[in-house]
Amino acid sequence: MLSTLDLNGPDAEPNDARKVIACFQPSRPQGTFGPRTKARQLVFVGNGRNGIAIVDATDPSKPRVLSRLPGDGDRRAFQELAVRGLAFRSHFDLGSEGGRIPTVEHDYLYVVFEGRRRGEQDPQARLAVVRVTDPERPEGVGQVELPRGAQRLDVLAIYNPPFLQPYLVAATPEGGAIVDVSRSAQAALGGRLYSMTKPAYGQGEPQRIPWFDAAVEAFPLDRLVDETGAPEKDVSHEGARFLDRAELEKVLGAKLGGD
Numbered sequence: 001m002l003s004t005l006d007l008n009g010p011d012a013e014p015n016d017a018r019k020v021i022a023c024f025q026p027s028r029p030q031g032t033f034g035p036r037t038k039a040r041q042l043v044f045v046g047n048g049r050n051g052i053a054i055v056d057a058t059d060p061s062k063p064r065v066l067s068r069l070p071g072d073g074d075r076r077a078f079q080e081l082a083v084r085g086l087a088f089r090s091h092f093d094l095g096s097e098g099g100r101i102p103t104v105e106h107d108y109l110y111v112v113f114e115g116r117r118r119g120e121q122d123p124q125a126r127l128a129v130v131r132v133t134d135p136e137r138p139e140g141v142g143q144v145e146l147p148r149g150a151q152r153l154d155v156l157a158i159y160n161p162p163f164l165q166p167y168l169v170a171a172t173p174e175g176g177a178i179v180d181v182s183r184s185a186q187a188a189l190g191g192r193l194y195s196m197t198k199p200a201y202g203q204g205e206p207q208r209i210p211w212f213d214a215a216v217e218a219f220p221l222d223r224l225v226d227e228t229g230a231p232e233k234d235v236s237h238e239g240a241r242f243l244d245r246a247e248l249e250k251v252l253g254a255k256l257g258g259d
Helices: 072-076 245-252
Strands: 017-025 041-049 052-056 064-069 078-095 104-117 123-129 139-145 151-160 164-171 175-178 188-193
Touching: 017 078, 041 104, 072 151, 078 164, 104 151, 123 164, 139 188
Parallel strands: 078 151
Antiparallel strands: 017 041, 041 052, 052 064, 078 104, 104 123, 123 139, 151 164, 164 175, 175 188
């Protein structure tokens, strides 16, 4: 045990930290000539009614809270609040044609939470899209309602040439809910994935099986061959192929002129 961190501080609410994910945030340039941002090891902690704590754990012996979600005012607006799922990924937000709005890489935290605002009768499950490029000043950019009881989620990165499109799959009592987050500020609930039970002894109607978790198998897009050496990617024209290992070693070992 290297260290501990009190996430509640002076708040009298009980500690209810249940969801934790750790992510590395790389250093990035700021503008053309500006200094680079700090590289950090970030930890996101879902802590019940206290929402989410964003923690800098770059020095594991001295973790510190950078910010909280939602803010104090927004948090007091909820009679009930529970964080059900967290996911993190970097994403390029595409700019406009002509470059008036530049394409920018941002870091996003995706949060499945269930809450009941004061005055509401029933709790509602929602997915929040939070920009955490600056983890000290997180910014909510989008939100979409999910089926009640939604929990746990995972990220899909689907290559539809020429774009790599991000989606989320959230586990719900009605199966898997697919959310399109390719436009960060316009998250949209898409299709559903579900499995059906078979009626016992041929009696009754099939029922949907509730999902309690979701995990996605993925492989890197830069993998050119599989474990047996068979190519995995298309090439531009017939007869073209990727270099094999021996050819690559020959190229990489070639002597270059000059000093």
